[in-house]
Amino acid sequence: MAIRKRRSFGDIMDSYFEDLEGEFERWRESFLERPSWNLKAGTLEPLRDMKVTPTEVVVTMDLPLTVESSLQVKPLDNETLEISAKMKRIVHFEELGVKHHKGEFQRFHCHTRVPVPVKMDDMKIRFKKGLLEIHIPRKRG
């Protein structure tokens, strides 16, 4: 007969955080193992980061050469944001150090999924020195 050892609270928490870390790593790798550009759409994917605090989710994005007035942050549903912005000028592949592809880019574009329930309608946006900061309050209860 198999004997099941009771797991301590610490073990359960360790396993929870290991799972969470693994999930995050898989997500990060899936994001990494594809190009950061889309030639067909003429878009570049911006660098981004996310911080979940007890009260809000803060998404930041590096958007150099962006025309501020063209910046669009659009909730697609309760958990997904679409960010799009026009660049001040057309950027050619060659300028990015690549000579074996031909093409040009004029926009940043990406989708970002928020991992906890949030109030999308109360989202606040700040754009400073090419850095976008999106603050979304968390839904409680």
Add this chain to the structure above:
Amino acid sequence: MSEEVSIIERQSIPQGATILLGFPDVGLVGVIAAEHLVSELGLTEVAYVDSRLLPPLVVLHDGLPHSPIRIFGKDKLLLAVSETPIPGDIIYAVMYALIDWAKKKDVKMMVSLSGIPIQDRQDLKELKVFAAASNQSVLKTAQDKGIETLSEGYMVGPQAVILQRSARMNMPALALMSQCFLNYPDPEAAAEVLKSLAMVTGVKVDVAKLLEKGEEIRLKARDVMQRTQQEMTKMKKSQELDLPMYVS
């Protein structure tokens, strides 16, 4: 372990040089600063790192293969730079090899150019540069120039290994770290670290061009930053933001 990593010299290397180090890390401060030094001072490749521990990649320049970790130089100035993040599990081997090689070359000083992440970086008008060193005398050199000491805290990554190994081998090593973004390329921070470098070593470059090209650099550095983020996560780089527990 350093036998697994070789430094191949392309030309004769002078004794008693100053060696600067710029590796992919927070804000890519070291790499951006290093690239600016190479172009402004007209440094050329004088040596490179060869190792089967490195990922199977070469960097192509004008159709010819180059090691991702190269040493540039001119007269008595050497600069080691990596164009790809160094995986955490081989940092010890690569840094030990570089330091052992530097010891053989009787280097005057090793200066690592890097960053220190800070929250709300975008709200800072002025960035501070901090110093840490392998011994008190080198630290005093930086202090005498008005550079603040990073007196307590954690350091993770190549510069941590450089300071530790240099201290053990009684070699003069200094780490200059500018406040910077953790995950975004930070040319302004690179400019600040270069200003401090000039004060300590006399290696002076005009940083105006670097600041002018800031947005272009941020655009081009996206993929290297993304790869660097992955390595920094693996080596628990965020520990640099931890509050230290003092044991005295």
